[in-house]
Amino acid sequence: MSDTHAHSVAFVRTSEIPAAPPPYAATGPVKWMRENLFATPANGLLTIAALYVIWVVLAGTMPWIANGIWNTESLAQCREVLDGAVGACFSVLTERWNQLLFGFKYPPEYYWRPMLALLLFFVAAAPVLFFDLPRKLLIVTALFPFAAYWLIWGGTILTPLVALAGFAAGAAVYQRLVAGSFAMGFFGAIIAAFIVWTVGGWLIPASASQNALLGAVPSRDLGGFMLNMMLGVTCVSLSVPLGIALALGRQSNMPLIKWICVIFIEFIRGVPLITLLFVASVMLSYFFPPESTLDLFLRVVIMITMFSSAYIAEVIRGGLAALPKGQYEAADSLGLDYAQAMRLIILPQALKISIPGIVNIAVGLFKDTTLVSVIGMFDIVGMIRGPILASTEWNGVYWELLGFASVLFFIVCYGISQYSQWLERRLATDHR
Template sequence: MTEFTPFVRKDMLEPRDPPGNQQGPIAWARENLFSGPMNTVLTLLGILAVGWLALHIIPWLMHSVWNANSLSECRAIIAQTWGPDATGACWAMVRERWHQYVFGFYPMDLYWRPTLAFLLMLVAIAPVLYQSLPRKMMWFTALYPFICYWLLWGGTLWAPIVVLAGFGLFALAFRFAAPKLGVPVSAGLGLLAAAVWWLFVQTPLSTALNGIIPLSIRDVDSDQFGGFLLSIVIGITAISASLPMGILLALGRKSDMLLVKSLSVMFIEFIRGVPLITLLFTASLLLQYFLPPGSNFDIILRVIILVTLFAAAYIAEVIRGGLAALPRGQYEAADALGLDYWQAQRLIIMPQALKISIPGIVSSFIGLFKDTTLVAFVGLMDPLKGITAVVRADINWKGIYWEPYIFAGTIFFLICFGMSRYSMWLERKLKTDHR
């Protein structure tokens, strides 16, 4: 009979590294680039395409010229430095005309006003984007649109103050009427009071106050706006105004009140069924016919209104999708807590729906900001088509093609990429599940 001697290991074995073909770049390439015949062929074709582009783009960028007064001078410098057959980018155009891309035809001695408005905008949106900042900063956020308008367009300071007083009148009417008449009726009365104030009291009162205490700065016409100043003004205003309008339209479409639901559905479907360029032509040409004779409705303001309505219809559908994704138990929980409709929407329903809808909302915002280039079709100088056409019409830069579009496209990419990165950060921050 064979005897067995038990063996118990006293020391742990040192861990060994996995084989080289199962970790590191080789394993990643095998799994992602060469996992099969089709993937291998596509990878090789992609490498060939990237290599072909690099062979043409890198020398063009390496031969860039930053100091020149014309395109012909750029080409002469490239030929003298890298040979007669060399090609290169002429970024001297950007160096000479950057102020038009940024400010359009805004007076150069007043560049401090849009610059100050932009810096104040960063302060105003900070408490909206980052919840850790003091909530008292929201007061400045509410006042910023009036400050920005006065800085950009100029004129008397009393005009935005009197307009702001109309919103104060709406708030007072809503506050005193809401306990007795309910939210919808009170909101209607507040809007009526504010509309009467803006239509019949605003202009005479601001003119009288400016005559007593003149507080004004130099006026700037809307046709002097252009470049990224115009795109940011239209884009940021439309983004800020379209989100609350989209929320109301989404709630209206899901409302049990037939009239409210019907009006919301008709508005959303009509706006979504019409191209944006059609609405811009309406703002530029047709809207003036419906105004009283002699009225002067600023073209940029008309464009902002129509772009805002267009974006609100799309955002309403995005938010409606978020509302539809919520389980019925959330509504029942709000009813069990004894909350009325508006309290339930503000505290329980809408925060969850907005969190679900963040990707769609930000996608709509990015598309809206890029669509601001369409204002070129109504005579406004956007940075991509309007300002580029002006620059290329100059005899010194006639014939330049790629550089202005690459420069404007890069700025658009940086802004839109920043919006998408913030969206992803906000999604991670608001993520409550651990899956």
Template sequence: MSDTHAQSVGYVQRSQIPPAPPPSAESGAFKWMRENLFSSVGNGILTILGLATIYYFLAWSLPWLLNGVWDADSLSECREILAGEKGACFAVLTERWNQLLFGFKYPPSEYWRPLLAFILLLVCIAPVLFSKLPRQLLVLTALYPFVGFWLIWGGSIWVPVFALLGFVVGFMVYRRLERQSFAIGFFGGVFAAVVFWWLSGFVVPDLSRIIGISLPAVASRDMGGFMLNLILGTVCISLSLPIGIVLALGRRSKLFIIKWICVVFIEFIRGVPLITLLFVANVVLAYFLPPGTTFDLILRVIIMITMFASAYIAEVIRGGLAALPKGQYEAADSLGLDYAQAMRLIILPQALKISIPGIVNVAVGLFKDTTLVSVISMFDLVGMIRGPILASTEWNGVYWELFLFAALLFFVVCYSISQYSQWLERQLNTGHR
């Protein structure tokens, strides 16, 4: 037995064997390719076809992009420089960049104004987008619409100042009457603001003569390019969200008249194409105004696009309200909160979190739909390409370069909105666990 025991002890491992590396097919790039690209025969065939498509696309597009001409005065000069080789004529972008961004009538000496307004937009919207910033910065957000209007349109500074004071008066009246009823406070605030603006119309001209702080006025018909798309998109998205919330709450109201007014508005607007509403804003609306009345075209378009987007956002938010369990409403009642407090503190914050993907979807679609204004002779980015630029003899025949530039601008804005919404969802943890 002792010999057997001694013999067995000799085979006992006294030190740890170093770990062996995994097989090459089970680690690194080989494992990723096997799991994601060649997990089956069908997926392998689709992967090969996809790679072949990408190869042929790059083989066609890269020479066209890399051989592009950036310095020329016309399409014919671009072709002379290329001398029969494949290449893009990007010179149209370097020569007409100002028209693509600002239109062909906005004064070149005033380009700094919309640029400054855009930079201030990014700064002032940050407190709304990122909750970790100091709440005091929301004052800048509230002031921006009036500052941005004055920078872009110009004119006397007293116009935006009194417009701001009108909102302040309306808000103060709303807070005082809110205790009686939300509806009374809301309509009382609106009435007070309208009366203040009407009275200020008699004061602004005199103040403008006494203290003449102003910028050169720019008419709405002189605005165009991508600047017009940004104006319409920013203003309409900002206005349609609160209006959509009011419509969604009104559609769920127990008051028969309020409910059916909201139902008829939402269903009618959602049943009419946006292009029809734009034609109404451009042509038909003038027939309902008194003779000699001028109604700014951009304002008419903003009203129609805002109405269109508000109806869709109202349905998105209504879905978020319906997704909340009944216990949330009962919890608000048990705390003794009235309707306005329950909606502001408990119901709407949760419903809006649920509705983030739908709201962003409407916002992205709305921003892209701003290009439809080109059909009513407004020279936005697409209107500038289809109209003055392609109609000129120098650049008639340049298509890919211009429309790829337009696609790039819209992609940057829409992709940024989409990425922000995904980040916001992760921050708010909107997933139900």
């Protein structure tokens, strides 16, 4: 072989060349900004305009926040300390935090009770929100409403025990009657629970509250953000099962049940919530005997639950309508009755489809609890508009108080939104 032919053979490597890192412009923050902020000239202009607006807002608010005063006793003292400089008067938060959170009548020595109820709420909600946990923990969830009632309102422990007995009787009647008819089981459970509550109320002696372990607190003394949380949690928890029952009743083959649900849903959806709150405050007591008094908190819970359940019923009805007919036929082919088919096959799929709509209504409902301030209930907005701003020390403080309320509502609503997104990803079995 000649030397010329030997040099014409290509060299073959015996090892791979190490991979070179990608160009800096094709990875990291530069890549993200190019794809999301400056993908097109129009997007680039909008990004620059948005950055300018953010800069203007931060340039005006950051000095106001950074120069905030936290240790004065009135707005006048804040202005003296600032001496003409720009700054917030956060002292109203340090002075009135207890009223913003608990109202101005809830006894300070009992603040630990609603805080303990809040901690128990997270423990009780965990088995429902995160279904990978052991099902035995649902016992804590079932007992939580009665324990929370006793902690917040106090008084005799016989009251929550009677309520628990009523729900137990209703559950037993439901299990016996639901095999024949879902509607019969549902309404039979309500009647059984009502009978137990009524009889138990007669048997509780009037002197029981005087010898109670926890001091009694009337509902008119509830207030602050605690009242918003109580209304939001209670009404959402009650409106979801009631909305499911209304959605199923609207699709029922029984004309009476169907038209009752249709009339209820359409009437409630056609009336503003603030009108229902005025009805709860003024007119609802006329539907009860003259000697009986229905607590205002309970009246508001009834009206808000009715309002939200009508909207949730329509969301769930949309989820039921989105299911193909084959799902119903599959349940029939398995020999399942109506209650079993709904519980095991139809409702799980319909509720998964309805998650965004239900969460949207829950977030809106929680924010709408501030409307109770117009009927004389001192929630956090009612406290700001009423006792705090009416005082001579803090008359004129608006942004600090409203900003604090906005932060609290944002934290709760953002948490609900993030949980719903996690739940949608967790239940996205059709994309696996």
